[in-house]
Amino acid sequence: MEHTHVSSSLIGAAKVDGTAVYNTAGDRLGDIHDIMIDKQTGRVAYAIMSFGGFLGLGEKYHPLPWNTLKYDTRQGGYVVGLTKEQLEGGPAYDEGDEPAWGDRDYEKRVHDYYGIPPYWMM
Known part of the structure; x- marks a missing residue:
């Protein structure tokens, strides 16, 4: 039984x-x-957002630095100050692919794209 x-x-x-x-x-x-989640600190580093595609086909996965999201209780979801076009142009990967997690250059590019300081420097 899951709790x-x-x-x-x-x-x-x-x-x-x-x-x-x-x-x-x-x-x-x-x-x-x-x-x-960063294994060393236990902090959430990224939310992976599924975006695009139709009925689950052709979806892309977008790593968003966790601190780009704010929870909105009225909407019952997360809010980002980003446009659809910004997301479409942002770092993404396909199902079955895996980004270079742990490669600080890759992760820094993700943070730089969204104008957010890297989580490991905060």
């Missing part, structure tokens, strides 16, 4: 999967597909 607890400020990782992501205009952009 995943949710409080006002904490959520189990299993509950994050599938949570909607909206832009500041309230348009649904995609859903959280996964989260990446």
Whole structure:
């Protein structure tokens, strides 16, 4: 039996999967597909957002630095200050591919694209 607890400020990782992501205009952009946690610090580093495609086909996975997302209780999802066009031009990978996690150059490019300091420098 799986127990995943949710409080006002904490959520189990299993509950994050599938949570909607909206832009500041309230348009649904995609859903959280996964989260990446730094094994050394235990901090959430990235939310992997599924975006694009149709009925699950041709979806791309976009690593978003965790601190680009804010939870909005009214919408019951995360909000990012990004446009659909910014996401389309951002770092992404296809299902079955795996980004170069742990390669600081790759990860720095992800953070630079979104104008966010790398999580390991905060």
